[in-house]
Amino acid sequence: MEKQNDAVKGRPIVRYHKIAKVFGDQQVLTDIDLDIFPGEKVALIGPSGSGKTTLGRLLVTLERPTSGTIEVNGELLWHKSVNGQLLPADEKHLRRVRGQIGLVFQQFNLFPHMSILQNVMEAPVHVLGMSKGEAKEQATAMLNKVGLGHKLESYPRQLSGGQQQRVAIARALVMRPKVMVFDEVTSALDPEMVGEVLAVLKEIAAEGNMTMLLITHEMAFAREVADRVIFMDGKIVEQGSPNDIFVNPQNPRTNAFLSRFRQA
Amino acid sequence: MQPPFDILPALLRGVWVTLELTFAAACLAFVISFVVGFGRMSKHLPLKILAAAYTEFFRGTSLLVQLFWVYFVLPLLHVNLTALQSGILILGLHFGAYGSEVVRSAMMAIAVGQTEAGIVLNMKRSQIRWRIILPQAFMIMIPTFGNNLIELLKATALVSLITLKDLMFQGTMIQNTTMRTTETFGLVLMIYFCLAYPLTLGVRWIERRITVGRA
Ligand SMILES: Nc1ncnc2c1ncn2[C@@H]1O[C@H](COP(=O)(O)OP(=O)(O)OP(=O)(O)O)[C@@H](O)[C@H]1O
Ligand SMILES: [Mg+2]
Numbered sequence: 001m002e003k004q005n006d007a008v009k010g011r012p013i014v015r016y017h018k019i020a021k022v023f024g025d026q027q028v029l030t031d032i033d034l035d036i037f038p039g040e041k042v043a044l045i046g047p048s049g050s051g052k053t054t055l056g057r058l059l060v061t062l063e064r065p066t067s068g069t070i071e072v073n074g075e076l077l078w079h080k081s082v083n084g085q086l087l088p089a090d091e092k093h094l095r096r097v098r099g100q101i102g103l104v105f106q107q108f109n110l111f112p113h114m115s116i117l118q119n120v121m122e123a124p125v126h127v128l129g130m131s132k133g134e135a136k137e138q139a140t141a142m143l144n145k146v147g148l149g150h151k152l153e154s155y156p157r158q159l160s161g162g163q164q165q166r167v168a169i170a171r172a173l174v175m176r177p178k179v180m181v182f183d184e185v186t187s188a189l190d191p192e193m194v195g196e197v198l199a200v201l202k203e204i205a206a207e208g209n210m211t212m213l214l215i216t217h218e219m220a221f222a223r224e225v226a227d228r229v230i231f232m233d234g235k236i237v238e239q240g241s242p243n244d245i246f247v248n249p250q251n252p253r254t255n256a257f258l259s260r261f262r263q264a
Numbered sequence: 265m266q267p268p269f270d271i272l273p274a275l276l277r278g279v280w281v282t283l284e285l286t287f288a289a290a291c292l293a294f295v296i297s298f299v300v301g302f303g304r305m306s307k308h309l310p311l312k313i314l315a316a317a318y319t320e321f322f323r324g325t326s327l328l329v330q331l332f333w334v335y336f337v338l339p340l341l342h343v344n345l346t347a348l349q350s351g352i353l354i355l356g357l358h359f360g361a362y363g364s365e366v367v368r369s370a371m372m373a374i375a376v377g378q379t380e381a382g383i384v385l386n387m388k389r390s391q392i393r394w395r396i397i398l399p400q401a402f403m404i405m406i407p408t409f410g411n412n413l414i415e416l417l418k419a420t421a422l423v424s425l426i427t428l429k430d431l432m433f434q435g436t437m438i439q440n441t442t443m444r445t446t447e448t449f450g451l452v453l454m455i456y457f458c459l460a461y462p463l464t465l466g467v468r469w470i471e472r473r474i475t476v477g478r479a
Contacts, residue, residue, distance in 0.1 A: 122385070
């Protein structure tokens with residue numbers, strides 16, 4: 001783990017800078033500074049309502065920061081520079097920068113009116129402009145990879161939760177993002193299906209080059225896969241290697257949070 | 265033919281007009297439903313207000329008065345439409361207003377997660393609307409559209425009052441000349457039912473198909 005950590009440094013692929021997010025009169029995120037490096041696996045843990053989902057959604061423009069900036073691969077997400085002047089980003093700019101990020105939701109959000117294959121082909125054809133033949137090939141390969149090559153013509157409602165979530169992962173991966181956000185992708189699943197989805201995530205992680213932001217309550221999984229673990233509660237409370245956080249947390253709040261999982 | 269069926273041929277001539285009117289008005293209403301329904305969801309404020317005003321106006325005033333306006337008042341302003349044109353126009357506009365609500369509420373009933381999934385896949389807003397939301401919303405619209413179609417069919421009887429020779433008009437004429445009131449309007453009633461009931465069955469059949477598909 002330690003040597004991997006050194007290998008991935010360099011220019012961050014994602015940079016949150018002084019990010020704050022307010023919903024109504026509730027400040028959900030405060031002063032978030034976070035650099036994520038290419039290929040790095042970052043696990044984000046924290047109590048319910050601590051702003052983990054919000055942090056992930058900011059990166060795919062599902063939420064807009066109240067203040068602060070987000071950079072993806074050296075480029076500002078919410079601003080574009082025109083003749084050295086920073087202007088609010090337009091839809092075209094957002095789409096270009098956002099194209100490097102993929103996100104998998106807790107609730108899958110598959111398209112119910114499309115077959116599994118169509119779900120995975122949709123964006124390659126209509127966003128990347130890939131030919132149907134090429135898209136079908138890549139979608140099929142990706143579905144094979146998540147173990148669903150035999151379900152191409154099924155519809156989402158015909159699959160189990162674990163299978164649906166694996167389709168959602170394939171649908172995101174087929175777009176070849178540089179960074180993937182996984183927002184508690186096993187939390188909506190029956191316990192017996194958690195394993196099959198985590199196995200897919202571990203496989204993606206093992207390939208090495210994908211940058212992953214893993215929001216999770218699965219502490220054993222985070223410990224196994226992550227290069228770095230961040231404990232947050234509206235702000236970043238503590239971060240470090242899995243060992244630092246899980247074995248030897250410095251902050252009493254981290255310790256209190258983790259003790260709930262140790263008992264379980 | 266034996267009475268009361270001797271008056272049937274005359275009534276059936278009216279059925280043809282009723283069907284023609286229903287079909288043409290339904291097509292117009294269908295198009296208006298989407299144009300106005302999408303208008304109401306537009307980000308463009310004037311468009312939104314215009315679409316909302318349209319819906320409220322046509323839902324908030326009587327269909328019969330609207331018909332009279334187009335057929336009797338517009339000619340005074342030198343706009344002359346035939347009875348059939350007036351009937352199609354007003355029924356189309358009127359049921360289009362109801363249809364726009366159907367379109368809007370069905371589109372809004374689709375979970376926000378669907379839109380978000382589209383955004384995360386970097387789809388354009390228009391692609392999300394047409395490829396993700398609309399196909400799902402359309403399934404929700406079909407039964408209500410079907411019921412509106414039945415309402416439209418029945419509402420066409422009003423056009424007899426602007427001299428259009430539909431089923432109701434023929435019935436009234438026969439009643440006037442023969443004074444066989446019970447037979448005539450009894451048959452008229454049955455014919456309307458025979459036209460509407462297959463539609464009802466059709467809507468139910470589609471509804472079942474959809475729920476089976478979704479389950
Ligand atoms: N669109 C919104 N409008 C208003 N409040 C919101 C919105 N989205 C999130 N919140 C609030 O922001 C806070 C943080 O939410 P968030 O979903 O980011 O937490 P989380 O850490 O992901 O929690 P969980 O572990 O339960 O998923 C919560 O109090 C939530 O109610
Ligand atoms: Mg969350």
